[in-house]
Amino acid sequence: MKCRHCATPLQAPQHLFIDLGSAPPSNAFLDDAALGRAEASFPLKVLACPGCGLVQIDELQRHDALFSDDYVYFSSYSASWLAHARAYVDTVVQRLGLGPRSLVMEVASNDGYLLQYLQQRDIPCVGVEPTDSTAQVARQRGIESLDAFFGLEFARGFVAARRRCDLVLGNNVLAHVPDINDFVAGLREVLAPQGTLTLEFPHLLQLVQQRQFDTIYHEHFSYLSLATVQRILQGQGLALWDVQALPTHGGSLRIWAQHAGGPRPLQGSVARLLAQEQAAGIGQPAFHQGLQAQAERIKDDLLLFLIDCKRRGLRVAGYGAAAKGNTLLNFAGVRPDLLPYVVDASPHKQGRFLPGSRIPVRSPQVLREDRPDIVLILPWNLRDEIVAQWAEVRGWGGRFATAIPALHVH
Numbered sequence: 210m211k212c213r214h215c216a217t218p219l220q221a222p223q224h225l226f227i228d229l230g231s232a233p234p235s236n237a238f239l240d241d242a243a244l245g246r247a248e249a250s251f252p253l254k255v256l257a258c259p260g261c262g263l264v265q266i267d268e269l270q271r272h273d274a275l276f277s278d279d280y281v282y283f284s285s286y287s288a289s290w291l292a293h294a295r296a297y298v299d300t301v302v303q304r305l306g307l308g309p310r311s312l313v314m315e316v317a318s319n320d321g322y323l324l325q326y327l328q329q330r331d332i333p334c335v336g337v338e339p340t341d342s343t344a345q346v347a348r349q350r351g352i353e354s355l356d357a358f359f360g361l362e363f364a365r366g367f368v369a370a371r372r373r374c375d376l377v378l379g380n381n382v383l384a385h386v387p388d389i390n391d392f393v394a395g396l397r398e399v400l401a402p403q404g405t406l407t408l409e410f411p412h413l414l415q416l417v418q419q420r421q422f423d424t425i426y427h428e429h430f431s432y433l434s435l436a437t438v439q440r441i442l443q444g445q446g447l448a449l450w451d452v453q454a455l456p457t458h459g460g461s462l463r464i465w466a467q468h469a470g471g472p473r474p475l476q477g478s479v480a481r482l483l484a485q486e487q488a489a490g491i492g493q494p495a496f497h498q499g500l501q502a503q504a505e506r507i508k509d510d511l512l513l514f515l516i517d518c519k520r521r522g523l524r525v526a527g528y529g530a531a532a533k534g535n536t537l538l539n540f541a542g543v544r545p546d547l548l549p550y551v552v553d554a555s556p557h558k559q560g561r562f563l564p565g566s567r568i569p570v571r572s573p574q575v576l577r578e579d580r581p582d583i584v585l586i587l588p589w590n591l592r593d594e595i596v597a598q599w600a601e602v603r604g605w606g607g608r609f610a611t612a613i614p615a616l617h618v619h
Contacts, residue, residue, distance in 0.1 A: 210256065210267050213389055213430065214441055217260035226264050226432075227422060227500050229253035232539040233564040235426035235532035240561055248564060253536070255425055255432065261440055262492040263389075264413060264432035266425070289594045293457055294323035294380075298330070301376060305405055307332050311375040314367075314399060316359045317382035321347030328352060337363070342557070360388065364395035373401040380409040381458070383438070384429045393445045397468070405473070406447065406466040410438070414489055415460030417497050420614040422504040423533040423540075424459070434491045435462060435482050442466055451476040459590045508541040510616040515547040518583060526581040527551030528595055530558045530570045534587025537612060539565040548585065552576055573599075580605045589613050 210219045221228070231250040239248070257264045301307065309331055315324055318336025320343045327334040328351065336354040338344040347354040357363050359382075377400050386392040400406055411424055413434040425432070439449050442464075450473040451465035462482070467473050490496040518525050527534065530553035538548070545568050552573045553559060561570050576584065576599065584602055586592050589611045596609055610618045 212258040212260060212263055213265055213387065214263045214437075214444075215258065215261040217258050219256045219258060219265075221254060221256065224256040224259065226255040226257040226497055227425065227504060228255075229422065229425060229504065229536065229540050232426075232536065234428065235535040235564065236428060237564045238530070238558060238561040238570070239564060239567065244562065244567065250565070251427055253425060253427070253540075257494075257497065262434060262437040263441075264434075266427065266430055287591060287594070288598075289591060290457070291322060293455075295326050298323065298326040301378075301405075301407065302327075302330060302332070305376060307376060309333070312372065313376045313378070314374040316377065316379040316396070317385070318347060318352075318354060319343045321350045321352040321354065323378075323380070324352045325350055359386075359395055360391045361394040361398055364398035367399055373404065374399055375401050375404045376407070377404065378407045381411070381461075383408050383410045384431045384433060387430050389431060389441060390444065393441055393447065397445045397447055400447075400468065402468060403472055404467065407463060408438075408466070409455065409457070409461050409463045411458045412454070412460050412462045413437075414486060414491060417500055418489070419459055420500070420503045420507060421459050421533075422500060422507075423537040423613055426532050426536045428532065433462075434486055435464070435479075436486055436491065438462075438464060439479075439483070443469075448475075449479050450474065452478050452482050454482070457590070504540070507612055507615065508537075511537070511541050511612045512543070512547075514610070514616055514618075515543065519547060523582040524579065525549070525583040525585060526576060526579065527568065527585045527587055528573075528576075528599075529553060529586060529588040529591065530555070530563060531588035533589075535563055535565060537587065538563065538568070544568070550575065551587065576602070580607065582607055583610050583618070584608070585610045585612070 212219055231252050233248045233250050255266050311332055313327055313334040316337050318324055318338045324334045324336050336347055336352060337357055337359045338354050339358045341356060344354040344356055377396055396406055410433050413432050416424060416432060446469050447466045448469045449464055449466050453463045455461040455463055525548055527548050530551050544566055548568055550569045550571050552571050552575055554573055558570045559572050586595050586609055592611055608618055
């Protein structure tokens with residue numbers, strides 16, 4: 210394997226970041242018919258490049274198979290994520306002075322969760338989304354959504370047919386692309402000379418410090434630090450001018466960039482965050498040395514907890530059929546005997562089964578009928594939102610549990 214940015218040869222064990230065994234793709238949910246067939250599993254082995262610092266998984270399954278037309282992740286089913294998108298639009302419209310003559314492109318626009326707020330302000334916008342299931346929902350909202358994988362070739366075609374964009378944004382997509390150099394080259398190509406690029410991605414620093422190993426799955430090809438992202442952008446003629454730390458997804462960064470030599474002055478936030486990463490030792494083997502043992506401890510604690518609940522006759526249900534939950538459940542070997550079902554607000558997941566564990570996914574209404582003693586929240590980043598929405602669980606004597614960064618029952 211070679212680094213997908215700088216082509217440095219990579220191999221275990223000397224470049225190993227973490228090894229989570231093997232698992233099916235985390236969003237490859239099963240229907241009834243699929244239960245009679247074997248599932249394909251792929252190694253979840255992550256390596257760290259000593260040359261550029263990019264932490265990455267090998268592309269063992271093609272990205273167009275991972276992000277297929279029946280993709281089941283729809284952004285609009287999280288109230289907190291919608292609020293995040295609305296706040297972003299408020300900020301960016303004011304900061305960049307966007308208006309009816311502007312053109313905004315969102316790469317990986319999903320179901321139009323964010324572009325709808327630009328549309329409401331009469332700001333021209335277009336989404337690029339390769340999964341037809343989500344793009345169709347965006348189109349039903351009247352949002353232009355182009356069915357394509359974004360890259361340099363697509364960007365050149367778009368510019369030839371239309372024009373360059375005043376704002377290009379991508380939330381939680383930079384980690385999902387196998388050819389990160391081609392992707393960033395496409396961003397440069399489609400960005401207007403005075404335009405701004407914003408990207409949001411989970412921060413590698415938080416992944417390690419908060420033991421968020423469950424955010425590792427096959428759809429995430431890269432795990433990103435600011436220093437590495439800066440290097441990748443510079444390689445394509447783009448320059449950071451600001452960065453913000455965000456609470457989303459357990460700790461993310463939002464970077465603001467432009468063409469090298471662009472009009473925006475460099476903010477002190479960039480140097481401060483780069484210094485923070487350097488002080489933490491990002492890029493050095495010692496930075497992630499304990500992560501494997503921590504992941505195994507979390508796995509063991511979860512298994513012991515679920516076994517204890519079963520022996521005591523306590524009923525346990527899962528909340529949130531999230532990709533991160535599938536990584537955790539498959540790494541721990543949890544099956545329906547320990548976790549009989551998981552509920553999820555998305556009707557696109559209900560009636561299906563989690564990949565690997567084959568735990569059934571049901572409607573949240575089942576919680577009211579079943580009244581479990583423990584609700585295990587798998588998308589821990591949405592814990593506060595879920596606990597607030599389901600305060601009634603405490604009313605029947607139930608409790609909530611999360612497994613990361615450590616097992617906690619409350």
